[in-house]
């Protein structure tokens with residue numbers, strides 16, 4: 001079993017408080033490695049930087065004073081952001097858990113105790129709080145599993161491309177590698193199409 005994040009997100013900005021989330025978003029994209037804090041989907045496959053949202057961990061509808069507080073913000077895909085909306089179990093912004101319900105900040109170590117990723121890419125819950133997040137953030141959506149695998153195929157394809165170049169330069173036979181490379185390209189397109197089909201189903 002794996003952690004959700006390929007690279008753990010870490011908020012590094014400690015400077016002056018911005019008065020707009022346009023500036024915060026640039027910093028967040030960097031700190032979150034261009035991935036959604038909750039599901040780890042890479043923005044490249046989900047419409048890009050412009051489509052991704054600045055998510056308020058403690059919702060701004062309830063805690064207006066935290067609207068631009070960097071430590072309360074996350075880079076998020078629209079699916080997780082819209083699913084979470086203004087849900088919050090506590091009466092104060094520090095009360096993120098109440099009994100067996102609530103949200104855990106993805107930048108914290110604790111996040112990995114509640115949610116994991118299976119080897120096939122599916123997000124799974126380990127605790128009751130994990131189940132709450134899984135349900136409320138719709139982490140069961142097939143797109144998270146598909147995007148994880150899409151990225152894996154892309155990396156393998158790149159590795160293969162490098163190997164082909166090495167063989168080519170050394171005047172060695174690379175026909176088998178090229179065949180596998182083409183197969184991976186077909187697989188990549190098939191997964192990519194699945195994402196569009198999924199978007200049509202949910203729109």
Ligand SMILES: [Zn+2]
Pocket residue numbers: 036037038039040041076077078079080081
């Ligand atoms: Zn997400």
